[in-house]
Amino acid sequence: MTANPILLQKKYSRVIECFAKQQGLSLDAALDFFYHSQVYQLIRDGVSDMHCMSDMYLAEELKQEYSDKIKNSK
Template identity: 85%
Template sequence: MTANPILLQRKYARVIECFAKQQGLSLDAALDFFYHSQVYQLIRDGVSDMHCMSDLYLAEELEQEYVEKMAKNK
């Protein structure tokens, strides 16, 4: 299923804002991480209707990916 592009943009903004708050990141840093994440690719490509998941769920998935990436870079 393909989501409306305008609705997806709003969804991205809410998820990025939630993720930034959870991680204590600036919105710019959260935005950069989001657009280079696997979570973004899954939502964008419509895999498993990820765009239907709650903003909090997606932010938590993004947080998990962020923690894994930070641990890998240490």
Template identity: 90%
Template sequence: MTANPILLQKKYSRVVECFAKLQGLSLDEALNFFYHSEVYQLIRDGVSDMHCMSDMYLAEELEQEYANKIENDINGVKTN
């Protein structure tokens, strides 16, 4: 299922703001990570109706992805 593009943009902004607060990142840093994340791709592509999930759920999913990226960067594992 696809969502209205305007509603998705609003959803993205709420999720990014929540993620930034959870991680203590600037909005620019959070936005940059978001637009390069798997979570964004899943929402954008309408996979599993991810756009229907709560903002906090999606921010927590981003948190997990961010933690994995940091860990991989520390261990020298190449990521996308």
């Protein structure tokens, strides 16, 4: 199932804002990470109806992906 593109854009902005607050990142840094993340690709491609998950859940998924990226870069 695919979501309305306008609704997806609003969803993205809420998730990015939540993620930025959680991680203490600027909105620009959070935006950049989001659009290069696996989470974004899953939502965009409609995999497992990820767009139906709560904003907080998706922000937590981003947090996990971000933590993994930080660990792997060391």
